[in-house]
Each structure stands twice: as structure tokens, then as C-alpha cells.
Amino acid sequence: MSTQTDDTPFTGIDLDWEHRKNRIFLGIIVAASMFGVVMLALLLLDVATDFYRGQTEFGISLVDFFTRDGSRREELAGFRGAIVASIMLMLFTAILAFFVGVGSAIYLEEYAPDNRITRLIEANLANLAGVPSIVYGLLALAAFVNGVGMGPILLAGAIALALLVMPIIIVSTQEALRAVPDGMRNGSYATGATKWQTIRQVVLPAAMPGIMTGTILALARAIGETAPLIMVGALFTNRIALGPFDRFSAMPTQIYNWAAEPSQHFIHLAATGIVVLLTFMFVMNGIAIYLRNKYERDL
Amino acid sequence: MRTETDSGPGITGGVARDDIESNRRIRRVLFGCASITVLTTLAIFFVLFDNAASYFFGARITEILTGASVEQLVTFTEFFTGTRWAPTHATPAHGALPIIFGTLAITVGAAFVSIPIGTATAIYLSEYASPEVRAKLKPTLEILAGIPTIVYGYFAIAFINPVILGPIASRLFGINIGRYSMLSGMLVVGIMTIPMVSSISEDAMSAVPDELRNGAYALGATKYDVSTRIVLPASISGVFASYILAVSRAIGETMAVTLAAGFNANITANPFDEVMTMTAYMVSQARGTSAVGTVEYQSLFAVGLLLFLMTLSMNLLNDRFKRRFQEEYR
């Protein structure tokens, strides 16, 4: 440690090994932290390369890709039907999950008494968030596709996704409601407003940016979900779904179909599809972050 | 606001009473919304048990209750100890061990990746990283967590298996790797669960009060001592909760393992072999023309029920650790 060993009061303390141990440890944890970053970079790089090679070596034309629907023949296959189906899925998932999810959160935050039923609902919510997504697919398959007799239609997929993202929407809405200061509620009550008037006209508007952020993030998660749609029966289709009662294949299921094919052409179609899917996701996340930053300052 | 029924100062009725009545209605509607989440859980239980019964007993629970005859088609002994899984084969075999093995092998393998790397990342973020590094590293890990599993599956089948594992297998071991391998599944699931371990563990470590760190520094402890002997032990129940969550997630993981590990139900010690997880089996059956009443369809629910019970027990365990941690640092 010190060269002038004679005149320091710390002579008896040898910290060389301690310092070497600290440096080794820091090296290990920095390397471990970089591992995730490197893997993300490799993943994105791999997708980007395959996307590029799809354009150059396999002659995948983006115009064709966006204007053609599914096909068993690799040179005719496109993504239009899948994109349309995914957008419709998001729309119906949002409609199904948003109102019920926000309603549940309002009940839990503003109305629910602290009793066993409330605690049961809260505990169940935490548990639902840990149920594998494929199980939601089984639920929709048994209850709606076959139970009610819907068949493998887009609405059944939307129901599965709505049930899947509902806990996420509820929890983020609860957080947004909790962030509204009590002073706002009291101010409203003091003017003679009822509880519902207060929630409707004061609390919800104040919490809305947070609720929207949470909902968009939940939908960004839903748009990439594959397993529940496969369970519901969203597989190959060469037709475009025009409404909620049509059979469909969405972006992630179409990507799965292509990726599972042995042909290199299909693999590169899958990479092209992934670029579109990730673009959708990043845009949705970007909107959510923008909303959060914009309104965080106001509150 | 006054109406003719009013007496006194006008604070007892009229419009206010209507408002109270409508508030009650709204409260009931909102309660209905909240109970949908409980109904969802009940429906999952019901659907899985109901349909799984037809796999084992030849009739659904609802049918048995209405008088259908019970005939044990698949014994639990066979299901849990049989080593051949081919429920749809001409000579069917119902031993689920190979697909249970596939799921557990990949879960354990993934844990060997995600637990050490995730914990080390959490220690770095919580104890060492400067605010600037944190501000970059944390969102990057969040992106890693947000990538859809199908994309990880693609990463496995298009990169990890052919580009990384293929050459290793052929040059070092002389094995010709196929399109799928168990090791590829372990790696890709491990990578995708790193952010769960790191973010939840980091939260737990950050909750450790600074007084404890200062107490250790004042005794001449180094940063390594403080990280490994104070912060990690003090946050251990929160850290364990993150491990259990990652394991639970790995058990239920579907698309990445399907595209990484494949569809060959077999029990093997060779990491370059193709294996089938429970979830991959479910995907493979949904690909076919599963129709109500067939054994393919019924087996989906039998396997799904087992999967659900495995993740449920993990989640309950996770809940206990989480609660213990919250009690320690309130």
C-alpha cells in the first residue's frame, strides 16, 4: 500500500489482497451487466442483418410485403393480413380491457373497504399476473372458441389478450389514481360533489395520462403475444380478416409460421416481419414515454 | 336545491338522495368490474380441471356430474412415471415425464444463466454504478425485458443455435447439431429472464438502509464486503423472490423454447439434443386440427393444468418471500 512504511500508522494493515478482490469483483459484475446489453445488441443486429439480407439476397420487396397476405408459397407471401389483424386485435383488446380494467382499479382504490374480499381480489390480481400467457389461450379456447361456439375468430383472440393484460392495466391505473393528491379530492367534496362526481370530474382527468401510459404499455405487450393466439387457433390464413368474426393470423403468429419453416426464404420473411412488429412496439412505447414525460411535469 | 319534501335546513334529501342512490349503482358496477378478475381465475381452474378430466377419465367433470360413465383411460401413475410421450400415436403412450423433463431442464439451465448474471447486474446497479451509467443501463435492460418472446425464439433458431452452438458442437464434440437444441433453449430463456432478476433484486438491494452500509464502512469494510456481506444478505428474501419469479416465468415460457428446443419428447443428458417442453407440446398440438373430443385436445388441458399448478405454486412461494421482505423493511 504505502512505500514509506516507516512513518504511517497503517503499516500493519495489508490491503493488497482486499483491493485485488475488489477489482476482480467489480470486473465480474461489470462483465455480467454488459452481458445483457451485448445480447440485446446481438439480437437486434441479427434481426437487422437478416432483414437486410432478405431485401438483397432473397429479393423480398417491402412493397409486396405490405400489400400481400399470407401464402404457402414463399415468393407470394406478405404481411398485410397479419398487420390488419394485429391492429384490429389491439383495438378490440383495448375496448374489452380498458373499461373493465379502469373500473376495477377505481373500485379497488376509491371504494373498496379493507376487508377479506378486497384482499382476495388484490392477491388474485398479483397471481393472475404470473399465469403463463398460454394458459389464457387455453381458457379462451375452451370457454369461447368451443364453449360458446365462436370458432377460431379474431374476437376470441382479443378476449384472450384482454384477460391477459387486464391485471397490468388495473395495477398501473391504481398507481395513477394513488398519485392524485388527496387535496384535489377534498376540494371537490368541499364544494358538495358526490364521490362519483369527484372521481369522474376531478380524479380521473388528473390520473388519465398515467392511465393512458399504462394502457399503451399493456397493449405493446399484447401485440407481441403469440402463444394465446396459437391456442385460440390463429394459424395460417391466406385471407385478410375484415372484422372481429373472421378467422385470422396476426403478426406474431405469422412470424412463428415463417420462423418454423425450414426454408431460408421464410426465415428472412420472419426477420422482415419482426422488424415491423418491433417498430410497432417501439412506437407504442415511445408514445407512452412521451405521455408520461409530458404530464409528469404537470402533476 | 330545495324541494317540497325538505324540512329544516335542506340537508337531508332531494337531489342529494338521488345522487347517493346513483352512487350506490356505480359502486355495484365497479365492483362487478373488479370481480371479473376473480372470475377469470375461477374460470381458468374450472376449464383446466373440467377438460383435463376427460383426458384421464373419459368424461368432463360437468359430464360426470350429469351421469356420464367414468372410465380411467390414463392412470396418474402412467402420466407421472411413464417415459414415452405419444398420446396421439397409433399405439398411444401417456408418460409425461419427457415433456416435464424438457420443461424442468430448460428452467434449471436458464436459471444458471439468469440468476448469477441478474444478481451481479443488480449489485452493480445498486452499489457501484454512477447515476449516468444507471440512467443508460436500466432502460436498456427494460428493452431486453420488453422484446416479445417470439423474437427471442427467432434469435435462438436463426442465431444462437446455428451460429454459436453449431460450430461449438461440431468442432469440440463432433456432434452435428440440428435445427433445435436443449442448450439453445436454456440460453435464450436465461437471457430473457435476466432483467426480471436484475430489476427486482436491485429494488430489494436499494431498499437496504444506508445506515447499514455506513456501519460496515466504519468498521473498515471494503465495498466488496459491504455488497456481499451486508447488502446481499439483508435483501436476500427480495432477491429470492426475483429468482422464483424468473423460474416461474421460465416454466411457462412458450414461444422462445418452442423455436429453440424443438418438438422431440425425450429425456437426454446431451445439451445439443432436441427436447420438447410442456408448452412446446401444447403449441405442436394447436398446430394440428385439434378438435373437441379428440385425445389431442384433451391432452392440451391435462398438460396445461400441470403447467398452471407448477407456476401457481411458484407464484405463491414468491408471494411469501415478497411479503417477508416487506415486513423486514417497512
Add this chain to the structure above:
Amino acid sequence: MATNTNDDTIITTGVQQINTNERNRPDETVVEASDLDVYYGHDRAIDDVSIEIPEKKVTAIIGPSGCGKSTFLRCINRMNDQIDVARVEGDLYFHGKNVYDDDVDPVALRRKIGMVFQKPNPFPKSIYDNVAYGLRVQGKDDEVDLDEAVERALRGAALWDEVNAKLDASGLDLSGGQQQRLCIARAIAPDPEVILMDEPASALDPIATSKIEDLIADLTQDYTVVIVTHNMQQAARLSDKTAVFLTGGELVEFDDTTKIFENPNDQRVEDYITGKFG
């Protein structure tokens, strides 16, 4: 109140002579600050402090809150290094070695200078492991009999009789006063030379406080104690030397405790002691 410089000198000399005679050894300086400044960002927390802290005595640091007395204490074992924005200028010597020299490792320094904090901060470990922690991280667990060292430290902290039957119990299960004595045991277990105490009794009830005070008096047999306190009676009861810091991080007066409390030189110290301000 007007003070006579000559009288002061006589009294000071007298006290020192009494001390020297009683303890039969000269004061040797262990810690010495010279023109020490500490800044938090742009704010000056310690203003040009010079002080010599004698060996095996209790030196009390008193002053109103926010006067920088804790900051000064944390300079001595470089705990301020843990605060990113803190900056130290000037010199602080430990046995004549400037602890802010580049070749001084704060880890080594803290193995010589222990510390007890304002709020008891036992680790969430057993009582035994709390006391053994310092010995373990300092690598002394091979050299000494750990059980013996733990017992000695707990006896030294007057806690042994209360906990010897439950050394495996968590340190968090003890009462507040016991927790603080556990922290003192933890600090003395690795046998440092100096023990810094940052208002060690401020979070405790009167009975626990008096136990800690008795303990501090005993500690001077083996250790140099520097104690920060806002409680003037405590400083008067416990310490041999007293330093008075006033707002702005200035050391206004440093002298024998009796002198400070009976006949301070500085009018501001007089006002502070008599409760006119602060």
C-alpha cells in the same frame, strides 16, 4: 461578561496539572486537524478548523444543530468519502500522518478508527455475527479466538450479561439502548485506537443514556473517544476536553471541559453554554 486573560491562563494551567498528576502521563495528540475546510458542493460546512485531540481522553464536540460537528467527526475516519458532493481541504493528521494523502486508504484508516452512529444500526444478523463482523472483514478472525473476542467486546460494551444466553438471536430483536451498546461492541471488537461517536445517546431513553455514558467513561482506559453531542450536560459530565462549534462550521473554542463550562474565553461560547442562543 468581561474576562481576564491572566486569570484564564492560571486556571487552565491548574487543570492541566491536575490531569497530569492524576493520570500520570502527558497528553499525546492522536488526531490533529490543521486549517480544515469541508464543502458540500458550494456550501462550506467546516470553516478553517484546527484542533489537537489527545490520546485516551474523551473529547466532546458540542454546538447548535447544523454547526458542522458531525461533518467534522466524519472527516476523521473519512466517512465523508461516501458522500459524492463532499470535498475536504486542509490537513487532518492521525499520528502525524495526513489521512487525506493519496497513499492513505480509507479502509485502512477505518480499521484504526471505529465509529458509533446516532441511530443504532445493527446489521440484520445475529448478535454474535454483528460483533464478529469487523474482525471478519478485517481478516482478523484467523488470528484471534472469535468467541473470546466477541465475549470481550460484549463485556466491554456492558452487554454481555444481558445477551450471553442468546448470541444467536437477531441484533434487531434488542431494545434501542441494547442495540446501541451492540454497535459499541461491534466498534471495539476489532480493537481500534479511536472511537468516534455521533450523538450516540440521542435516540435513547434516559436509563439507556446513562448506561451508555458510564460505558464511555470506561472506554478511555483503552481508547481515545471523540463524541459529538448536542447535550451540554452530557459533555460536561463525560469529557476531558470540549470543542465548541458554532454556526458556519467554525471552531470557536477548544479547551479543558471545566474551563469551557466555567470560564470560557469567547463571549459566544459563554452565551451558548448559558443558553442565551443555540
